[in-house]
Amino acid sequence: GAGVSQTPSNKVTEKGKYVELRCDPISGHTALYWYRQSLGQGPEFLIYFQGTGAADDSGLPNDRFFAVRPEGSVSTLKIQRTERGDSAVYLCASSLGVRDQETQYFGPGTRLLVL
Amino acid sequence: DQQVKQNSPSLSVQEGRISILNCDYTNSMFDYFLWYKKYPAEGPTFLISISSIKDKNEDGRFTVFLNKSAKHLSLHIVPSQPGDSAVYFCAASRFKNTGNQFYFGTGTSLTVIP
Numbered sequence: 001g002a003g004v005s006q007t008p009s010n011k012v013t014e015k016g017k018y019v020e021l022r023c024d025p026i027s028g029h030t031a032l033y034w035y036r037q038s039l040g041q042g043p044e045f046l047i048y049f050q051g052t053g054a055a056d057d058s059g060l061p062n063d064r065f066f067a068v069r070p071e072g073s074v075s076t077l078k079i080q081r082t083e084r085g086d087s088a089v090y091l092c093a094s095s096l097g098v099r100d101q102e103t104q105y106f107g108p109g110t111r112l113l114v115l
Numbered sequence: 116d117q118q119v120k121q122n123s124p125s126l127s128v129q130e131g132r133i134s135i136l137n138c139d140y141t142n143s144m145f146d147y148f149l150w151y152k153k154y155p156a157e158g159p160t161f162l163i164s165i166s167s168i169k170d171k172n173e174d175g176r177f178t179v180f181l182n183k184s185a186k187h188l189s190l191h192i193v194p195s196q197p198g199d200s201a202v203y204f205c206a207a208s209r210f211k212n213t214g215n216q217f218y219f220g221t222g223t224s225l226t227v228i229p
Contacts, residue, residue: 004158033217042119042204042219043159056216091158102147102210104217106158 002026004107006092012113013082021077021110025094032075033104034067035091043091043106049075050097082114118142119207121220129228134192136223138205141186145207145218150179150190153202153222162203163190195227 005024013019025032030051035043045059049069057067064082069075079086089111093104120139128134136150146167151159165172165179165188172179178191192199202224206217 006158035217035219040221042121042206042221043217044219045216048216059216093158102208103149103161103164105161106151108156108158 004092004094004105006107006110008110009108010111010113012115014115015082015084017082019079019082019112021090021112023075023077023092023107025073025075025092026105029094029096029105030072031095031097032069033093033095034075034077035093037089037091037109046077084114087112087114117221118218119205119220121205121223123223124221125224125226127226127228128195130197131194134195134199134225134227136190136203136205136225138188138220139186140188140207142207142209142218143186144209146210147208148179148181148188149206149217151204151206153204159204197227197229200225200227
């Protein structure tokens with residue numbers, strides 16, 4: 001399909017483990033965003049990529065969280081030493097990256113559960 | 116600190132009537148506003164947007180109104196249909212050279228009763 005895709009759709013892990021979440025943006029979209037959504041809350045910004053570089057990572061909660069986008073397309077969000085509080089839906093969004101056309105299109109999310 | 120607020124967690128409306136969802140924001144620098152619709156187990160789907168240079172934008176049954184002086188926007192759905200039942204999020208952003216970080220409200224769950 002032509003939309004944003006995320007894998008896996010669900011991930012269950014144990015406290016202390018390492019996880020990777022993948023995002024495939026819409027083809028041609030240079031901007032890519034990661035958000036985290038906890039139960040009963042709206043999406044909360046984590047990090048933004050323009051091309052290959054992380055232009056704004058001010059939303060990452062601590063140094064256990066890291067994201068890459070090595071070729072300017074697919075992005076991977078990496079979480080080390082997972083904690084139960086990391087349990088949430090992790091959403092990826094992409095946009096054209098052009099001012100005045102900044103609508104972000106979201107993927108279905110990855111539901112992470114840390115036991 | 117929550118910069119975008121949706122104070123009504125839920126709303127029920129009869130089919131055919133108007134649904135009005137409200138959103139307030141605190142940052143006067145926000146210049147772009149959007150509404151997203153979310154079904155369970157899916158990501159948010161873009162619905163409608165408005166730039167701060169406008170006070171109204173219409174797309175079919177959906178109209179967004181922006182009152183900059185009151186820092187308030189609303190989404191009107193007329194007529195409401197059962198398929199509109201979902202969680203609606205408003206989002207606001209300010210374009211910066213480092214990108215367009217969106218701030219989301221906590222959502223309003225709309226139920227349209229047939």
